[in-house]
Amino acid sequence: MAKPGTADETEANGTDAPEQPIPTELDLEEEFQRSDIQSVLDQLDRELVGLASVKMRIREIAAMLLVDKARRQMRLETEPPTLHMSFTGNPGTGKTTVALRMADILHRLEYVRQGHLVSVTRDDLVGQYIGHTAPKTREVIKKAMGGVLFIDEAYYLYRPENERDYGQESIEILLQVMENNRDDLVVILAGYANRMETFFKSNPGFRSRVAHHLDFPDYSAEELFKIAGLMVAQQQYILSDSAAVALREYIPKRMRQPHFANARSIRNAIDRAKLRQANRLFAGRGKTKLTKNDLMTLEGADFRQSRIFDEPGASGAAGDHGSTKQ
Numbered sequence: 001m002a003k004p005g006t007a008d009e010t011e012a013n014g015t016d017a018p019e020q021p022i023p024t025e026l027d028l029e030e031e032f033q034r035s036d037i038q039s040v041l042d043q044l045d046r047e048l049v050g051l052a053s054v055k056m057r058i059r060e061i062a063a064m065l066l067v068d069k070a071r072r073q074m075r076l077e078t079e080p081p082t083l084h085m086s087f088t089g090n091p092g093t094g095k096t097t098v099a100l101r102m103a104d105i106l107h108r109l110e111y112v113r114q115g116h117l118v119s120v121t122r123d124d125l126v127g128q129y130i131g132h133t134a135p136k137t138r139e140v141i142k143k144a145m146g147g148v149l150f151i152d153e154a155y156y157l158y159r160p161e162n163e164r165d166y167g168q169e170s171i172e173i174l175l176q177v178m179e180n181n182r183d184d185l186v187v188i189l190a191g192y193a194n195r196m197e198t199f200f201k202s203n204p205g206f207r208s209r210v211a212h213h214l215d216f217p218d219y220s221a222e223e224l225f226k227i228a229g230l231m232v233a234q235q236q237y238i239l240s241d242s243a244a245v246a247l248r249e250y251i252p253k254r255m256r257q258p259h260f261a262n263a264r265s266i267r268n269a270i271d272r273a274k275l276r277q278a279n280r281l282f283a284g285r286g287k288t289k290l291t292k293n294d295l296m297t298l299e300g301a302d303f304r305q306s307r308i309f310d311e312p313g314a315s316g317a318a319g320d321h322g323s324t325k326q
Helices: 007-013 028-035 037-047 052-073 095-108 133-144 167-180 193-202 204-209 221-234 241-255 263-283 292-296 300-304
Strands: 085-089 117-120 148-152 186-191 212-216
Touching: 028 037, 028 052, 037 052, 037 095, 052 095, 052 212, 085 095, 085 193, 095 117, 095 148, 095 186, 095 212, 117 133, 133 148, 133 167, 167 186, 167 204, 186 193, 193 204, 221 241, 221 263, 241 263, 241 300, 263 300
Parallel strands: 085 186, 085 212, 117 148, 148 186
Antiparallel strands: none
8 A cells, every 4th residue: 555655655646746855853742643543542441441461562553653654754764564463362352342443543544544344254254165265265355455354263264174174275365465465454363362372383374474462361350340330331221239239249150150251241141131120120010100210220130130140159039041051
């Protein structure tokens, strides 16, 4: 992609406009304010609780890009930075949200043309018969050009146990594009840390092209409670005192259950509490009129009906008859 103020841009526009004079000095703060990166970083802080190390790394990448842009304006020697990334961590730790904000930062600093995010899995890239994989992969890449391609559970692209698997064909196309189009496409590979490590060992071409490795740790119980508060507020609900107590008890119990998915599991718990609240209000229809506060308030019983509280030694009402302990 032609960068503003370069000879490449002049050629791309088909004009012979005189080259802009090289500035003798630059105000980095002014460039920072003009890009409005801070608003993206602030949004990241509002959206995601914790993740201090991840947020620091995003700020470092933003600073690097800002300085690189300043170097280009000063006509200093620059090469397109390698911005492909690996996000490792368990489900529900904010990887997709961070990828979205990273796409926004890259666009504001003119490293990608559009700043959109295309999120895919193996099924979007790999075909089921000969001749199907290449067009599928190239179509996804075409959609992602000018932005960020986020490949979740990227290790599923490589299945050495299956001799007829077509994932390797997709991998070869991705590697070529990551090298040749790194000025107009950023690829983020995401998944569990141990599986991603095995994937990189089996595919050293990916490791050599990925410059930034970000690990997303699991949330603590207190962080998950804060996340729940944000989710509830965003949906214009409130927690009663009894609901807050029940939720604080629920979270560590859920963390010990199978298939725990951090913020995703908390969102599911709130959705089920809303379902029980609606059922409770409907059951009381005709007895009294509802106020706005009634419609907004989640009570302790709306959480305590979960089977999580059926564990030995747990107190609270039983009642959630779902197929899994949630």
